[in-house]
Amino acid sequence: MQARCKHTESAESEAFNASSSQTPRFKPRPDLTKSADTDGRDSDCGADRTSTLNYDQIFDQAIDRLHTEGRYRVFIDILRNKGAFPNARCFAGHNGPKPITVWCSNDYLAMGQHPKVVAAMEEALHDVGAGSGGTRNIGGNTHYHIQLEQELADLHGKESALLFTSGYVSNDATLSTLAKLLPGCIIFSDELNHASMIAGIRNSGCEKRIFRHNDVDHLRELLAAEDPDVPKLIAFESVYSMDGDVAPIHAICDLADEFNALTYIDEVHAVGMYGDHGGGISERDDAADRIDLIEGTLGKAFGVMGGYVAASKKVIDCIRSYAPGFIFTTSLSPVLVAGVLASVRHLKQSSVERDGQQAAAAMLKQKFRDSGLPVMDSTTHIVPLMVGDPVRAKKISDILLAEYGVYVQPINFPTVPRGTERLRFTPGPAHTEEMMSELTKALVEIWDRLELELAQAA
Ligand SMILES: Cc1ncc(COP(=O)(O)O)c(C=O)c1O
Secondary structure (H helix, E strand, C coil): CCCCCCCCHHHHHHHHHHHCCCCCCCCCCCCCCCCHHHCCCCCCCHHHCCCCCCHHHHHHHHHHHHHHCCCCCCCCCEEECCCCCCEEEECCCCCCCEEEEECCCCCCCCHHHCHHHHHHHHHHHHHHCCCCCCCHHHHCCCHHHHHHHHHHHHHCCCCEEEEECCHHHHHHHHHHHHHHHCCCCEEEEECCCCHHHHHHHHHHCCEEEEECCCCHHHHHHHHHCCCCCCCEEEEEECEECCCCEECCHHHHHHHHHHCCCEEEEECCCCCCCCCCCCCCHHHHCCCHHHCCEEEEECCCCCCCCCEEEEECHHHHHHHHHHCHHHHCCCCCCHHHHHHHHHHHHHHHHCCHHHHHHHHHHHHHHHHHHHCCCCECCCCCCCEEEECCCHHHHHHHHHHHHHHHCEECCEECCCCCCCCCCEEEECCCCCCCHHHHHHHHHHHHHHHHHCCCCCCCCC
């Protein structure tokens, strides 16, 4: 069986410790590195300095650690070509932008370039200008926000929805607030839950129990061990985006019924893409009415930016009234919200993009398999290729970009556990069969060059 992996609680804390927990808060101060003869002290102000702390050295060491482990992150300088996704321009080297094909975007359905979305954003910009004018408390609810919240509530069959500035913020703000409102609440969290859910759980300050990934027997054991009268919340994802597997939603909801627990699902990698209207796996599996809170992003399949939760009127009113991550931040630009509104409305009545994505993912998996490339067992639109080493994963990614004009970034720890580093492809409706054949050929050539083993062709 493939290793299942993403943001484990331990991986998260390890990554945090490795990178920032020892880092003091930054304050502008004189350059302490320039006077080697003063043992790190600045000779200009050494007289009244009692500490020999060298902040630059601490930051350097933090970055060096990442280089040593081969997981220093490099972000590509890119512009996508509207009307021609997944084609883009890459600004590497000195010879001007170079054409590339993007294989790892989370704009899964290419809605970021959909004519209806672009037109809606243009219209909103010209109608109401750029920003929202502040928090919802100060700037008010723009009419776009209200319309989108109604549309999202309807998408999930819930009474209400609430917008946030990102999916990350919606998870963090909602989970932390919800658990604080429930006295003595215990959160039961899948071990592979996303960093934003882990942050929300941590920020709630409540007790947590971690259940093995998608393991309902383990979840049952943990639920049964607690006082029946203590509030409980089960937090999990529908599609786990690094492996591409899916949660057993009904089985988890059965346990929630039995032990009187609330349910919270992150549908970030499913909304827009699954269900007849894009309501996610909970719509596809006819389970939305069994889940108390459904969380999603507006920045992936819907192609723009933002996040939300959908739930009962009462729960949404509580989050709206108590969550600092909602209250104390400028609300999304109405231009973005108008774009999302067009996207959600379109995907509610069109399955063309969803069908195209599923067909593309199936075709790419088959091509990888036929060529003996180590494609992992994903049951969804995610196509992960196991490499198992951070340096090699980066090298393959670099060669693909420099020599083949293919962009797919390496996925390293802490996003996945060490030893399971991989390349993660997200083919969509705009990737053609010809592109897939070229990609597969390039990968096989690189596999040969790096003397990596190919499996027997399927
Ligand atoms: C499972 C999951 N939840 C939440 C988020 C955060 O969503 P957003 O990118 O909108 O902040 C991500 C981001 O990749 C994610 O993978």
